[in-house]
Amino acid sequence: MAYGVKDVRTVMDPMDNQYHFVLIIILISLIIAAGISLFFTSGQGPDFSTDKSWNSPYDANNSIESDKPSSWIVRILWFDDTNRTYSFQDYPSELKPDPKTYTFTGVSPTGSKPAMIRFLSWDGNTERMVGAQYIIDQEDVTSILNRYSLTASKSPDTISSMKGTTTPKPAGTPNPEMLIPEAGFVCQNADGTYTARFGYISRHDHPVSVPIGEQNRFYPGEADRGQPDIFLPGVHRDAVTITYPSDATNQMWSLMNKQASAGTVPALDTSINIDPKSGYAPLEVRFSQRSSGNVMTNPVSGVWILGDGTTINQTGAFSHRYENPGMYQVRYIVSNMCGQASDSEVIRVYRASYSWTPHPDDPATITFRETSGGTPTVFFWDFGDGYTSWERNPVHIYARPGTYHVGLTISGEHGKGTAVKAITIP
Template sequence: MDPLDKQYQLVLIIILISLIIAAGISVLFTPGPEHDQKSDIFIQISQGDTGADVGKAENWIVRILWVDDKNRTYSFQDYPQESKPDPESYSIEGKPPDGSQAAMIRFLSWDGNTERTHGARYIMDQEMITSILNKYSLMASLSPVPVSTPDYVQTPVPGAPVPGMLVPESGVVCRNDDGSFTARFGYISRHDYPVSLPVGEQNRFYPGVEDRGQPVVFMPGIHHDAFTVTYPADATNQVWSLMNRQASAGTVPEVNTSITIEPVSGYAPLEVRFSQRSTGSVSDNPLSGSWNLGDGTISSAIEPFYHRYENPGTYIVSYMVQNTCNHAKDTGVVRVHRASFIWNITHGSSDVRFESTSEGEPSLWFWDFGDGYTSWDEKPVHTYQKPGIYKVGLTVSGEHGKGTAVNTITIPPQ
């Protein structure tokens, strides 16, 4: 074959290979109908949603839970955003209102009808937040604090409650000094937004007047002790009806306590048994008590227990029991006596005069002189036959029990 023909064929092969490579590159980088750029952006925005078209949301909202530990209050405050905030990088600027601190930040969208949650960031521990919502009082509003972009505050208009999502609850009922009762009421709202329920057929007390100070706007979450109602001792049981559910305020028995001490006196060391009997405890307002045994010992024991007094003395014992409303106290006295004696050795002889100095007015005395001899006299005189060291013991007995004292004496050579 002619060399020119070979060169011509080589050029054609190179051109054909170039066209195939170009076609492959074009197919590789051409976006298909399911992977266009707009679709990727929309999926990224709606990540974590439940199918809602958040691209149509009119407002992005940051909801901050403010906590004031000094006044034991909290409040939810809403701050609109110009664009979707990033939960990881969002920061609060400005001085918190009324000395409060932020506990939690929630990121929401609001389209005029529906409020949706898109994430949350916990600044405090979640258990701490739950405790605050359960124990602190809810504030209606706080002054706005400057945040990243907005200069104004816009809160969604409270909607209507959904059946089964708003539940009343009764809290502690306390007996007052004048015989009346004060009941605390709260509620649980499972809504993610405020709901409004005016005083009326579905938000009323009976018997008696409908309006007893109950809320008309209910915030999301658990709210114990939202308000209180005071009623006389002879009043019929108070019932709060909310969305066809009822919470009843009962009565609490009066708090009383009495203690038993056995024995109340004796000789050191003295083993004493303590027990208490208290009334006034209910399931939602239990009693708690504390013993003070008078010698620096504090105990929270509920069941009977023993304590040993090592040293003589008079000990004032008290037991304090209390619940959220009231308290009661009972006291007693434990007297611990000393068994003791003195002795005097007659000069120039082996005669020793003994005398009991024991407390508690004993009626019996038993002496062991340490040389095999004993005596039942109150003030015996004993003659030792040999010089030496003797361990002398005295046991006394009477209405306060039995006590023992032991001392070592030395009988010198004659």
């Protein structure tokens, strides 16, 4: 069965003239839109100047700053590559400095170089930055601030010849991440109480204030222990010292929700052990000590004074030899940041000795006399010709002339000693 085929076209058939007309209208619209966009974006773009100086909208010539500042501050970021530290130093100026032409002519901190200069206005209450000058690349400045350690600023009086130096009042709200309390070393006092030192690190480049209260307090006990409420830039190790009783718990300084804790430590003390404390020269003596008060944050160091002109700086055991008889005052001193403690002993060193006298009528007959110190109780003589004696003061007759090495060995409460001498029989 055959079917008839009817020619049917849609409205947007490509073969239709109406389709061509719509397509042309769309293309014209796209061209017009592109032209409008180009017209509105073809103006001059931002000028990225290579000048390293920067002026703030708070410039004195700008209407934003209606009140004339009472003073100007030049704040320089100094960095020390050797010690990997940086610090901020303020240099007040009576005249407004120009960030584009300013050159520092003062005395720089030892070993430091400038990285960046900020120019600030100061009206007695508020600091405003009116310009900046980068001595080195900004990326290098950022690297220094992130990788180096902040140190305390030196007093402007010691590094600048400018007159009228004053410390600006705190300005701005402290950043909790830039203000960190630290606990220093703790000492136990003679009465059993404890003394602890606290400090802080402020990474702000200007003084900030945190009033005594919930954000700046000690606990347990009194909230106000004399801690500062104005915090200067830099590292400050001994900001406040507190004393608390022997039965107290840890003392906490809470500063903007960051805590530093100080606890208890053993008292600084030492005792020494010497063995032997007496004997006959040459005398070998062993020394050791036991000390308390050594903690990681406050280690102890010790020095031995041995009484014969010898000093030894060590805490471990050791031996020392006394060659000559005498009385030696030995002292060991241990010290740390809390102070020092010491212990002492006396070492007595004796000498074994004797004398001899030939008989006036027979020079081969010798009388020996023991002259040792230390009150020995046992005596042994070796006359060098094969004969011996246990007497204290013997008389011995030599059968033949010659030179004989006579030895005396003694012993008693101070140990054993020996003396040997050469005797010539004519």
